Amino acid sequence: MGRDLVEHAVPGGHGEFPAARLRWDPDHRERTWSRLESQWDVVVVGGGITGAGVLRAAARLGLRAVLLEQEDFAWGASSRSTKLVHGGLRYLARGQVGVTRESVRERDALVREVPGLVAPLPVLLPLYDGQAARWLAYRSALGAYDALEGRLHRHAVDAQEVRLLVPPLRRRGLRGGLRYREAQTDDARLVLRVLREAVGAGGAALNAVRVAGLLRRDGRVCGVQVVDRLTGREAELEAAVVVNATGAWADRLRGQVGAPARMRPVRGSHLLLPEWRFPLAMAVNVVSPRDGRHVSVVPWEGATLVGTTDIDHGEVPDGEPCASADEVDYLLECLQGPFRSLELTAADVVSTWSGIRPVVSSGAVASWDESRGHAVWEEEGLLTAAGGKLTTFRVLARDVLAAAAPHLPTPGRAPAPAGPPPGVQPAGRLGARFGAEAGAVLAAAHEEDREFVAATPTTWAEVRWSLRCEAVNSLQDLMLRRTRLGLLLPFGGAEVLDRVGALCAEELGWDASRWARERSAYAARIRASHSVPPREAAQPADGGRVPAPA
Structure with missing residues (x-):
């Protein structure tokens, strides 16, 4: 079973993985919080694929960069896509040649650079x-x-x-x-992979941290006020550049500088x-x-x-x-x-x-006629990364940093090369999903963790590793984004929750009371957002109706 999970992951065995440095546990969160109130080159607001891409690109340049996400990493559209990394044939049919060309190039690059996680x-x-x-x-x-x-x-x-x-x-x-x-991917795992590479390159990332407001000096945005949603503590971060990577919510932050809605x-x-x-x-x-x-x-x-x-x-x-x-x-x-x-x-x-x-709105009558291209706007010092798609996140990240360059110090180093690190040839499921950390995932597993979780390709080794090292703050984080068990199994994976609860107690120290609260909140989320709605259920704000053809 171990060889099915990862083969030839690293030279020299498990000890060469930088697992301790990338262990996102409560101690790591405390260390990261303790250095928030310092001067940053780049503060990224939003923990989806766009924000993760900006953080990684900045960190690889040697910039002091931190990412803040108010919910969870990949909480928004970046975990709720069609899982395609695609050129966009339908964009070509609508004359969006530039978007298609860019998407084809990026699709092929990602297949090469994260083999298995982005697969043909x-x-x-x-x-x-x-x-x-x-x-x-x-x-x-x-x-x-x-x-x-x-x-x-x-x-x-x-x-x-x-x-x-x-x-x-x-x-x-x-x-x-x-x-x-x-090509296709697990979108949430792609976000995690990019974020962990960013942290490995010197960046910092925190989930469950809400940006409560923007700091301004001489009419320009110069930082953010934040609240830790887990503890209620507050901090102020100063930065040369604040990047708004909040996706569909971008107009909310833009509204704080008086910018009109464009999304x-x-x-x-x-x-x-x-x-x-x-x-x-x-x-x-x-x-x-x-x-x-x-x-x-x-x-x-x-x-x-x-x-x-x-x-x-x-x-x-x-x-x-x-x-x-x-x-x-x-x-x-x-x-x-x-x-x-x-x-x-x-x-x-x-x-x-x-x-x-x-x-990004262009005024098209039908939503599907809008371009899936991206834009970068600078408004009173706030840089907004708008639009785009999963496939082209690296291009958007480069464009953001190009727009930010006049406000940033000279990069401390050349960009790191893309793709697997030298000498590392990850293979198998764990190699695809965890890259250079795959051997550490396997080394941390107990014997029984090498089993599959019910009728899914997910192993219990992945569950344990996510709890131990991937900033899991809730059962929803674990079941819907670190793993996809809540989507792959009926009723959100109710059949495996007892064993999941035992692992949460072991790895996170959750007692019976905490587990009961988490399980109740998770069950409510599955019913509200991931089940087939009854016909008589209240519809979303637009009525939920799919438009008829014109």
């Missing part, structure tokens, strides 16, 4: 009778895709090959398909179905019968993911978004044509999730 994913677009125009349009788009990649691929497959690739597809009227490649919060909801009910060996791109949008059906972590919707959310919430009943219906409708024989219903859904995308 074959995708099939099935084509049926009456779709000749669609066939020609996408053949042309894939030709342009190849040109942007700089290499040619065979895309067209006949009906017989399609049936072999995706046996559950409806056969009647099937004419063939188009095959192309993208368009867009909700994307997803369903997860069990593999035994919906088996797939590759992703399939299906078309909504309601509005003609493309929806992805993706094998992920031993299950099948369906998403996403794309609707205006209105005001961003203080709490967590959730899928509406109509969105669940919309996604299931997308499966009824191509996968009719499976007779999938809401009763088959294991979990749901919704994320609020940080889209």
